[in-house]
Amino acid sequence: MKNSLYITLFLLATSFSQHLSGQSTSDSIDVFIKEKMIQLKIPGLQLAIVKKGKLEKLSYYGLANIEHNVAISSKSTFSINSMTKAFVGIAIMQLQEQGKLKVDDPISQYINDIPNEWRAITIRQLLSNISGLPNNINDKEQVLGDGTEENNWEMVKKLPMEFKPGERFSYNQTGYYILGRIITKLSSQHFTKFIEENQFKIADMSSTQFGDSNDIIPNSAGAYSTIVNTDGKWINDEKLHNAFATFPIFFRTATGIISTSEDLGKWLIALQNGKLLRNKNSVNEMFTSVKLNDGHIDGFNKLTNGYALGWPTVVRDEHPAAAPVGGMRSALFVYPKDELSIVILTNLQGSNPEWLIDEIAGYYFPDMKIKNGFGLSKNLKLLRQELIHSKFKNSFKIYSDIKRNNEDYNLSEDEINSWGYQLIEQNKKNEALQVFHFNTLLYPKSANVYDSYAETLELTGNRKEAIINYRKSLELNPANSNARQFLENKK
Template sequence: MFARKASIAIVTILSLPLCLLAQSVSTSDSVDLFISRVMQEKKIPALQLAVVRDGKVVKHATYGMANLEHNIKATEKSIFSINSITKAFTGVAIMQLVEAGKLNIKDPLSKHLDSLPQAWQQITLQQVLTHTSGLPDMDGSDGMIMGKGDERLAMEEITKRPIDFKPGEKFSYNQTGYVLLGQIITKLSGMHFTKFIESRQFAVADMKLTRFGDSYDVIPNSAGSYTLTKQKGEQFVRNDKPGVAYIQFPEFYRTAAGILSTATDMANWVIALKTGKLLKDKASMEIMWTPAVLNNGRIGGFNRLTNGYALGWPTVSRAEHPAVAPVGGGRSSVFVYRNDDLSIIVLSNLMGGNPDQFTDEIAGFYIPDMKAENGFGLSPGLKKLNAALRKTGFEHTGSAMASLKKLDPAFTLSDDELNGWAYQLLAQKRFKEALSIFQLNVSLHPKSANAFDSLGEMYEVLEQPKEALASYKKSLALNRENKNAAGRIKALTSK
């Protein structure tokens, strides 16, 4: 069975190491302390970090355990699966063929591949690369790849299916297109696409430990793959301790996933890319890193952070510190901050560790205005309020708002804005500040059921059940369909 998403916990480990030690060329610093805290909170067994500035690796560090079964510490030579970050390598490979004059990203699939279904023929390479093609997905809803490892069988099955939507209509993550890209790279380069990527990227970028592989292969210094989810009947349940995950990527699938690497090798790859060793023309990188525009004029991506998708590269499209940010398997990320000469690579061996969620925080150690406490990521209005509260103290939210309104009578903040910020403060364990913003939200938006529901959750965190109960009751009175408030009221009154 060839699974991509399925994460069957075969071995459950009794405990994580109490101490996550860093083996690094640098002394322990605030970044190390931050990483160790995040690893403990998320239960990540091992993690590698590399930071690139001025074309050099300025920090590389390895933390934790590569193998929990045999109590083996991770080292700088430990190799991690990067899963779908592989797609970024495929994007580079396609652009190398563009520079060689062998194709154009606007080419229809039918220009390079024969015997495609009629509905597929005019889909462009760009639409395939950006997951806007509408192609049916070779990765089934059960996480199983079609064909059971056989490319011919997979293609026979997938080509019988209709397209999912009109090309360019929306973003929909899709593996089929990358299988087709592998076929095109193999055809136009004169060698199998894995060999093309190995020779034109791994070798050029001095990626000595990087290779293609999966759980079936015997890989020296493998950091393995762990998961906190376990299948129980038809459901997947979350465990408190990591178990072993087993995943295979058939060779024909390895334009989509299948590369294993180290953080240092990945840093070398980013440096080679940015210094023109992989792509000669700067315009090639601009094309590769520009997110697709949908038929409605918008961009589409995974979530609010990685909100666009370019040629194999997810994008963080925002006014401040935009980035291109390949992510893989919920376990690894590569953030290249386009305007800041900063790149951060985080590889881990826990599916669901989601380092993309805390990479910006690492960046804040190198770019101070990216620190969450300095207001990074907040809306312009919230930034003004944050600046005011840093002067007056968070206990004076009312007077701070009054001052801002005096300066600008039109100044306003939505309940969603305030709620989102309060939860960020809560995640940072800034409990007093979070409570103040939740309280401000209900005072400014007394008819918002969601604001009162969130305030109730804050009071529960602070172990103030009476106050929590009152907030939930207010929320339910405003919205009788609020199941969370109803459930919490029942739980709190039954104690």
């Protein structure tokens, strides 16, 4: 049953792709998307690509509803979850352009009923999740209290600050609730209406609205999930479940917009064309990652490693991006230097499509392809280049020669390991084997590098050497369940 479902999804994706442009770039992207949908078990997906201010590609694949075999269409609507915060960022910048606020104003200038220790927190700190405010949701991401605004507000005000404002990054929903109140107060209309009139209507987003699972949403693509929240931790049980979410109206600055990839493409074009924000400096400020008190930038993970004004950011020298993500199921990347934007909406919580978008951008900019070394550190790229020339032989000697000429040259255990797994995904198993072996020479006291090397030895058919290295890993870390399980199965 399980296999037949994903065969069906693949066939649906194939049939929809026939309506697309015949260009090789477009066709290659379709092939990539179909493969990832099968690999990640994504029922339905929409894609929009904006290039140089125009909608370059609109595609849709798979099923909106598995139970009734309803196909995704161009009109299918998806919850974009926390991507909603990017709309809040624009709303705040619109109010700044109108002279009604400044993002460095303290929130006490606009909100009175707050604890004294909150008073100096700025709007910028709310937008960038560095405020230190207590969160108005619990570990299971449920709104505190009985779901009413008044009770939720009274509860969160009694909680202690998590840290000094600006001290660190911590994803926070309370800040966005306060931003909603500020927008409502200064615009003299509810924040949802302000965003509808000043973004949805201006960008002609006819399929976009605020809503949740309790609302009747035209053409809803629904929601599925392979993850469950157990004791505050998200666990992937690899089983497909229906997913439902409710967002009280007061909470909808944090999450609450339903949209399509086409509408989001229109929204991005309106932003780029000056229809949403008149001043380019406003866009630049909104996309600029906010620094902590100690001067460094932080974010969710190694990809979305910064946060600007409502917009997560990808901070890097090559092809930086503003990158809203939502619900572990939707994402869009704006590459300001490349005049390219990519939107992916899915109905699978846990698909995390942000990890696919750079690879799609690579069809337009080949240096962004993982197979060409994109995403590797400058130091690792140098080693990669030399290893390619040597056909991945004598890796430790090559590394030693590089380091001899550059005392500051270093590679971390994790980045080498990650590169090895990338090579496996590219079906370069022998090259991966050499990389993992090199990592054991560089970090001989790490259980993890021997475990990865052993996995790859087993993958390439060298079971005898795999057993030796699993034993070595287990000696270094007796708690390594992966090594223990392998060795027990081989008895």
